[in-house]
Amino acid sequence: MAATVASSQLPPGGGLNPLQAQGLLQASHSHHQQQQQQQQHHQMDNGEGTFDLASRKLALSDFQKVRTLGTGTFARVVLVRPAHGTEEERSRVYALKILRKTEVIKLKQIDHVRHERRILSDVSGHPFITSFVASFSDHNFLYLLLDYIPGGELFTYLRKYRRFDEDMARFYAAEIVLVLEYLHEQQGGIAYRDMKPENLLLDAEGHIKLVDFGFAKRLGNNDDEHAVETYTLCGTPEYLAPEVIHNKGHTTAVDWWALGILIYEFLTGYPPFWHSNPIEIYKQIVEKPVVFPHDPPTSPAAQDIIRQLCTVDRSRRLGNISGGAARVKAHPFFNGVDWDAMIQRRQHGPIIPPVRYPGDAQCFDIYPEEDATHDEYTDDMAARYDEYFQDF
Numbered sequence: 001m002a003a004t005v006a007s008s009q010l011p012p013g014g015g016l017n018p019l020q021a022q023g024l025l026q027a028s029h030s031h032h033q034q035q036q037q038q039q040q041h042h043q044m045d046n047g048e049g050t051f052d053l054a055s056r057k058l059a060l061s062d063f064q065k066v067r068t069l070g071t072g073t074f075a076r077v078v079l080v081r082p083a084h085g086t087e088e089e090r091s092r093v094y095a096l097k098i099l100r101k102t103e104v105i106k107l108k109q110i111d112h113v114r115h116e117r118r119i120l121s122d123v124s125g126h127p128f129i130t131s132f133v134a135s136f137s138d139h140n141f142l143y144l145l146l147d148y149i150p151g152g153e154l155f156t157y158l159r160k161y162r163r164f165d166e167d168m169a170r171f172y173a174a175e176i177v178l179v180l181e182y183l184h185e186q187q188g189g190i191a192y193r194d195m196k197p198e199n200l201l202l203d204a205e206g207h208i209k210l211v212d213f214g215f216a217k218r219l220g221n222n223d224d225e226h227a228v229e230t231y232t233l234c235g236t237p238e239y240l241a242p243e244v245i246h247n248k249g250h251t252t253a254v255d256w257w258a259l260g261i262l263i264y265e266f267l268t269g270y271p272p273f274w275h276s277n278p279i280e281i282y283k284q285i286v287e288k289p290v291v292f293p294h295d296p297p298t299s300p301a302a303q304d305i306i307r308q309l310c311t312v313d314r315s316r317r318l319g320n321i322s323g324g325a326a327r328v329k330a331h332p333f334f335n336g337v338d339w340d341a342m343i344q345r346r347q348h349g350p351i352i353p354p355v356r357y358p359g360d361a362q363c364f365d366i367y368p369e370e371d372a373t374h375d376e377y378t379d380d381m382a383a384r385y386d387e388y389f390q391d392f
């Protein structure tokens with residue numbers, strides 16, 4: 001699985017300096033007292049009544065762990081159910097993203113985690129973005145409570161099918177275009193910055209749900225390029241735009257580049273730039289054009305949209321040029337797409353995940369369950385860092 005890399009803030013022109021983040025975080029059943037929490041008013045109604053989380057002060061002990069769903073570079077995500085409440089309330093399931101405070105500090109991810117918490121709650125409710133439910137923290141950990149997306153990662157289906165046909169690729173690409181249009185244009189310039197098949201989950205109806213806003217950043221108005229540039233090297237090597245590698249500052253344009261890489265990967269089964277050594281991938285991205293294999297053949301429209309999205313000069317890159325997302329939607333690759341029907345989820349996705357009941361986790365790989373109970377976050381750290389974790 002492609003790992004996300006991140007560096008601390010780098011000065012412009014500082015060259016390539018990726019920090020290969022190490023160490024998977026471990027979840028804990030720590031019973032330390034909760035400290036602060038902030039919750040969005042979130043009322044779920046799944047047809048069986050409502051469970052109002054806003055009326056509760058949350059702690060880890062309010063949840064029962066079912067199993068681990070995934071481990072990323074910075075977090076462990078666990079399927080949970082409420083530990084108390086009515087039978088109906090206890091039948092609900094959520095995904096709990098658990099971040100160890102000491103790792104967040106060590107890997108210089110404090111700002112990223114704060115952006116993630118804030119942006120997730122701002123964009124929650126979009127049909128193709130995972131909904132944020134609440135956040136809370138205790139002595140050692142930060143927690144993000146999210147809607148559980150039961151279909152698993154698009155990555156898993158892509159490996160199973162080897163590649164998607166053009167209709168399937170078009171469907172997923174169209175839903176991603178709608179997400180990017182929303183983040184970039186309707187949410188005032190949020191760059192997602194980590195688009196890859198592992199961060200695209202499928203819901204029970206086969207629609208995309210974007211997860212992991214750990215690198216998302218609110219950059220402001222795209223018309224003023226200087227106001228929106230950011231210099232953090234983050235993302236996953238295969239999907240990084242050339243300007244990120246050159247560390248020249250980057251904008252929401254990086255997401256359009258990544259969409260081009262994704263469409264290529266959907267259609268051929270692998271990304272256009274690949275090597276076991278990330279440095280070689282970076283070299284290919286900045287030096288080589290996208291080359292299409294003879295087998296499987298890709299249509300001229302597919303090749304054209306990929307080339308236009310993967311344009312090294314971002315001032316000429318589709319999605320970033322005038323017209324923005326509307327120009328992407330008007331590209332011949334998307335001919336026949338009913339964009340209104342898409343955003344209203346009128347049609348099911350091309351793959352319906354085999355989800356048998358709401359808490360079914362069979363679409364996720366099995367991960368070793370690890371419970372760490374020892375204290376790591378010292379009083380000294382608390383004095384220095386607690387104010388940064390106040391939003392949780």
Ligand SMILES: Nc1ncnc2c1ncn2[C@@H]1O[C@H](COP(=O)(O)OP(=O)(O)OP(=O)(O)O)[C@@H](O)[C@H]1O
Pocket residue numbers: 003004069070071072073074075076077095097130146147148149150152153198199201211212213214
């Ligand atoms: N809401 C959810 N419902 C179901 N599974 C989820 C949910 N959120 C995350 N996951 C699973 O957990 C995995 C890791 O989550 P996430 O990508 O947020 O962690 P991360 O540590 O930030 O990852 P990365 O290394 O990509 O930065 C996801 O790839 C997905 O498989």
